[in-house]
Amino acid sequence: MPLSEATSLLERGLPDPGAAPAHNTPSPTPAAVWHVAAHDPRADEEKLTQLARWCERFSPIVGWQTIRSKQPKQKRPTAPAAAEDLYLEVTNLGCLFGDERTLADEICTSFRGLGYRVHVGVADTIGAAWAAAHWIAGRADSIHNVSESGNGASPPAWIAPGQQVQALQNLPLEALRLCEQTVQLLQRLGVLRIEQLTALPRASLSARLGDEVLQRLHQAWGSAEERIQAHPAPLQFQAQQWLEHPVRQRSAMERILQQLLQQVARQLMQHQRGAVQLGCRLDGSDRRPVWIQIGLCRPTAVAEHLQQLLRLQLESLTLPEAVEGVSVQAMATAPLDQRQSELFGQRPRETPRQLALLVDRLSNRLGRESVVRPHLQADAQPERVCHWVPLAEGRSLRRRGQASLQLELAALDRPLQLCCPPLPLQVVAVAPDGPPIRWSDGQRTAHVVRHWGPERIETAWWRGRSIRRDYYRVESQTGHRFWLFRRLSDGKWFLQGEFA
Amino acid sequence: MTPTAKKVPILDRSVEEIVRSLRHEVHRIERSRQRSWQAEEGDLFSSGCAALDRLLPRGGFARGTLVEWLSHGGGSGAGTLAMIAAREAAWQGGAVVVMDRRCRFYPPAAAGLGVDLEQVIVVRAANAQEEIWALEQALQCTAVAAVWVSLEEPADKPVQGRWLRRLQLAAESGGSLGLLLRPASVRGQPCWCEAQLLIEPWAVPGRESQGAVARRLRVELTRCHGGSRGGTVELEIDEVTGVVREMSSNHGETHPLHLAAGLAHPAAARRSARA
Numbered sequence: 156m157p158l159s160e161a162t163s164l165l166e167r168g169l170p171d172p173g174a175a176p177a178h179n180t181p182s183p184t185p186a187a188v189w190h191v192a193a194h195d196p197r198a199d200e201e202k203l204t205q206l207a208r209w210c211e212r213f214s215p216i217v218g219w220q221t222i223r224s225k226q227p228k229q230k231r232p233t234a235p236a237a238a239e240d241l242y243l244e245v246t247n248l249g250c251l252f253g254d255e256r257t258l259a260d261e262i263c264t265s266f267r268g269l270g271y272r273v274h275v276g277v278a279d280t281i282g283a284a285w286a287a288a289h290w291i292a293g294r295a296d297s298i299h300n301v302s303e304s305g306n307g308a309s310p311p312a313w314i315a316p317g318q319q320v321q322a323l324q325n326l327p328l329e330a331l332r333l334c335e336q337t338v339q340l341l342q343r344l345g346v347l348r349i350e351q352l353t354a355l356p357r358a359s360l361s362a363r364l365g366d367e368v369l370q371r372l373h374q375a376w377g378s379a380e381e382r383i384q385a386h387p388a389p390l391q392f393q394a395q396q397w398l399e400h401p402v403r404q405r406s407a408m409e410r411i412l413q414q415l416l417q418q419v420a421r422q423l424m425q426h427q428r429g430a431v432q433l434g435c436r437l438d439g440s441d442r443r444p445v446w447i448q449i450g451l452c453r454p455t456a457v458a459e460h461l462q463q464l465l466r467l468q469l470e471s472l473t474l475p476e477a478v479e480g481v482s483v484q485a486m487a488t489a490p491l492d493q494r495q496s497e498l499f500g501q502r503p504r505e506t507p508r509q510l511a512l513l514v515d516r517l518s519n520r521l522g523r524e525s526v527v528r529p530h531l532q533a534d535a536q537p538e539r540v541c542h543w544v545p546l547a548e549g550r551s552l553r554r555r556g557q558a559s560l561q562l563e564l565a566a567l568d569r570p571l572q573l574c575c576p577p578l579p580l581q582v583v584a585v586a587p588d589g590p591p592i593r594w595s596d597g598q599r600t601a602h603v604v605r606h607w608g609p610e611r612i613e614t615a616w617w618r619g620r621s622i623r624r625d626y627y628r629v630e631s632q633t634g635h636r637f638w639l640f641r642r643l644s645d646g647k648w649f650l651q652g653e654f655a
Numbered sequence: 656m657t658p659t660a661k662k663v664p665i666l667d668r669s670v671e672e673i674v675r676s677l678r679h680e681v682h683r684i685e686r687s688r689q690r691s692w693q694a695e696e697g698d699l700f701s702s703g704c705a706a707l708d709r710l711l712p713r714g715g716f717a718r719g720t721l722v723e724w725l726s727h728g729g730g731s732g733a734g735t736l737a738m739i740a741a742r743e744a745a746w747q748g749g750a751v752v753v754m755d756r757r758c759r760f761y762p763p764a765a766a767g768l769g770v771d772l773e774q775v776i777v778v779r780a781a782n783a784q785e786e787i788w789a790l791e792q793a794l795q796c797t798a799v800a801a802v803w804v805s806l807e808e809p810a811d812k813p814v815q816g817r818w819l820r821r822l823q824l825a826a827e828s829g830g831s832l833g834l835l836l837r838p839a840s841v842r843g844q845p846c847w848c849e850a851q852l853l854i855e856p857w858a859v860p861g862r863e864s865q866g867a868v869a870r871r872l873r874v875e876l877t878r879c880h881g882g883s884r885g886g887t888v889e890l891e892i893d894e895v896t897g898v899v900r901e902m903s904s905n906h907g908e909t910h911p912l913h914l915a916a917g918l919a920h921p922a923a924a925r926r927s928a929r930a
Contacts, residue, residue: 509798510750510776517778517789525779529762529772541762546776566767566897567870571734572805573761599728604858634856634871635730652761654870655734655805655836 207241207386209269213252213262216244218383221281240288242281242383259311275311281383282375283319286330287312291322320376324350331371337364390426393484394418401440401477405469408437408478413462415483420458423485429454432487433461439475447472449519450547453511454489460512467520518547535614536622537651538575568628570638570652577649580639587646590627591639596650601631612640626651700747703739706901710886711850712879716740719826720849721819721833725842725877732872733854734805735768735892737834739899741801742770744832749800752793753777756786757807768897774800783807787818794825794833805836813837816845823847842877851878869893871902 203219210217219241243262249255259275266273276287291312314322323330326349328338341364346352352360353372360368373379394415402408412435423429431454435447449464492508517526527543534540583593590606609625623643630636636654641647668676699715701708708715716722722740726733741751751770753760755777766772778793780786786804793802808814814837826833839853853875869891876886889902 506798509796513792513796513798514776516792521778521780521785521789525781527777527779529775529777531763531766531772537761537763543777564763564767565895566769567735567764567892567894569761569764569767570730571738571761571764572729572759574759630858631730632858633727634732634858635728636732636856636870637730653729654732654764655729 203239203241204386206271210241210243210262213258214243214245214248216383216385218242218385220384221381222384240285242284244383245277256311256313259313263311274309276314277311278314278319278322279316280319280375280377281381282332282371283314283323283377285332286323286326286375287314290326290330323375324348324353328352331368331375333367333371337367340364390428390488391484392419392422392426392428392430392488393482394422395480395482397480398478401479403477405474408474408481409462409466409469411481412465412483413458415481416458416461416465419483419485420456420461423456423488423491427491428488429456429491430461430485430487431489432485433465434484434486435465436480436482436484437475437478438480438482439478445472445474448486449515450523451511452514452518452547453508454491455515456491460515464515464519467516514546518545523547535612537569537573537612567654570636571655573652574650577640577651580648580650582639582641582648588625588641591629591648594629594637594639594648594650601629601633601635601637603629604632605630609641628654700743703736703743704890704899704901706888706890707736707874707899710874710876710888716744716832717849718744718832719828719830720880721823721826721835721847723835723837723841723846723848723851723878725837725839725851725853727839727855730856731854732856732870732892733852734803734836735870736852736854736872736874736890736899737803737836738765738768738770739897740832741803741834742768744801745771745774747800749774749798749831751775752799752802754780754786754790754793754802754804756780756783787814787822790833791821791825794822794831795829796831797829799829799831801832801834803834803836808838808841813841813844816847819847846878848878849880850876853877869902 207217207219221242245255245258249258252258252261255277259277262275263273274288274292276284276289276292278284278287291314292309327347328341328349331349331352333341341347341352346355349372352368357369370379374381396411396415398411402411419430419433429451431451433449433451435449437445437447439445447465447468449461449468451464455461514526523545524543526546528546530542530544531540532542578596581595581597582591584591590608591603593600593602595601606627606629608627610627612622612624612626614622624640625643626638626640628636628638637650638652638654640649640651642649699713699717701715702711722737724733724737745751751774753765753775756779758779760777762772762775762777765775778786778789780789790802790804793799806814822833822835833848835848842851842853855873855875857871857873871889871891873887873889890899891902892899
């Protein structure tokens with residue numbers, strides 16, 4: 156419902172309207188605290204997908220959409236924005252749980268354990284089950300107060316086999332899943348219940364209201380076929396092997412890893428996907444399993460490359476003495492890049508893939524934060540001008556969206572090597588606020604024969620503690636150049652960088 | 656019947672002759688391999704300064720080689736020249752990998768020299784051993800144009816020759832240019848670089864005021880492969896533009912060579928003749 160409607164409902168429910176708080180912030184009632192948030196359709200879609208996957212413990216066919224006979228099935232259906240129903244195919248599954256009533260009770264109880272309140276309907280047809288869930292087990296237009304009814308759950312509605320016609324007769328027209336416009340038209344004509352609708356001549360219904368009414372009636376009675384479109388199961392790319400005799404040699408374990416990686420690579424290639432994150436688990440008899448995880452810059456389905464990266468990690472780990480089981484899984488995947496090869500061959504120096512392989516090797520051996528790209532940002536303090544972006548784990552080698560800042564500096568205004576933190580110096584200056592003529596850091600002493608500056612750098616007041624420095628570029632008697640600054644707060648000198 | 660050259664048996668040759676012939680064979684083999692690589696990848700590329708290119712035996716830096724830049728301490732300008740060479744290499748395609756174990760690399764300076772930071776990858780190894788490994792990996796990669804590294808070597812513990820040999824082989828296989836900044840104390844030690852340059856900055860004496868905008872460096876070719884070493888060139892780097900050029904040695908003096916009669920002013924010709 157719109158946010159304004161929800162707010163008005165909340166305000167109506169407050170005990171003291173005169174003392175109502177500000178808009179969207181209702182005062183807490185003794186029984187419940189209302190939380191108002193904007194509707195997030197994407198989050199609803201993801202959650203419904205998760206619940207559908209979870210419901211596979213009750214039925215192998217779970218979906219949120221149905222299809223008629225002769226209707227093409229969608230390749231990869233996604234949950235519609237307003238979907239709030241899940242359909243489970245439970246034909247001949249009641250005996251696994253006792254009977255169908257017991258199955259429905261167990262579904263209710265399990266959802267209650269997850270924190271959901273559900274209305275369950277069981278019938279011979281999808282239409283009848285939908286009507287039972289919405290209009291017999293619980294009404295669609297009521298708001299249950301959790302505090303009043305305990306958990307707020309209603310018992311499942313079960314329609315005996317072949318009794319759907321009788322069970323639905325007294326239900327309103329909305330129980331047939333008709334569109335709102337058709338329902339309003341029928342209500343204007345005085346047709347309020349399904350019983351009244353079925354008494355009308357079928358030919359006139361089709362002529363005046365289209366095929367939808369008859370179609371829904373036939374689906375509810377079972378004379379028209381309707382099937383559940385099962386949600387797509389998530390693709391799993393994994394391989395594992397349990398060993399009859401534990402393996403102690405590293406070379407044998409690498410051969411097993413090689414075979415498993417080839418299996419995973421074949422699975423990935425079949426779906427034109429590449430691994431972005433790969434996990435490997437080694438189970439030993441002596442202690443807890445060892446987990447190895449590698450991240451990749453670009454999706455890859457090349458077993459040799461994955462093995463190379465795993466080997467880099469294995470070299471630095473203490474493995475179980477005897478490995479009993481090895482499993483490999485692609486934890487995150489992405490579509491493989493499709494590139495058309497050139498007729499005369501691509502210049503090897505411009506191959507992003509080669510660079511991605513290098514980044515993968517370096518990142519997995521040295522660490523994710525050890526292979527970075529500089530990104531300049533606007534900041535007066537020299538130590539904070541550069542932000543380092545890790546290149547691993549699927550990040551593009553070209554940072555998208557935010558371009559690096561272009562600093563307006565001369566070619567030799569800044570040193571190639573920065574001392575972070577700055578090194579304290581002992582400086583001799585002509586005047587207290589003047590340029591240095593001699594400086595020393597304890598290991599070397601330099602006489603300044605030339606200087607440029609001062610260049611005053613001050614940070615913004617909203618940054619917190621303000622940085623105020625006077626920077627000098629100095630040249631020693633040997634021609635070496637350095638970047639010094641005097642801290643204005645106390646007059647101390649520091650070495651900021653060297654013009655290498 | 657013309658007499659054919661008589662082949663001298665190896666046992667009859669002196670040790671010096673044998674060493675000379677072996678050196679020639681090794682040189683010929685290495686030349687042929689590198690020449691085929693250059694044929695695939697294109698020509699040599701400039702160091703960023705024509706005068707420095709003339710100092711080098713091939714007229715520039717070759718892909719698949721190591722170049723050592725020696726200097727006495729920090730702030731010498733060797734890193735700047737090396738970064739300019741990396742920029743030249745990257746202009747023909749490829750990434751620039753900077754080995755920054757001590758986390759001292761400052762990208763705004765590289766950007767000021769014209770290096771595209773989108774092409775720069777900074778690698779921060781935890782220790783010297785990891786850094787050498789990463790250096791080898793980067794040099795082997797065919798998508799890398801140049802690798803810039805400042806090897807922090809204490810005087811009593813320089814990088815071992817076998818590691819440098821591995822780096823040279825890695826550069827040859829990947830076709831990347833390795834730019835190694837090393838202390839001047841390693842001069843004279845065995846090395847595997849194509850060229851070794853000693854960079855010495857110098858300040859113009861007696862000018863303590865601000866004003867001049869060029870940084871002056873003296874570059875000596877201390878070692879090179881297949882060429883004569885010992886050449887020196889004096890360079891200056893424009894502080895504003897970063898352009899590297901040979902420093903003029905005249906400083907306003909009259910050039911000793913006579914100009915063509917039709918172009919020279921008679922008065923100037925008489926003055927230079929008396930000089």
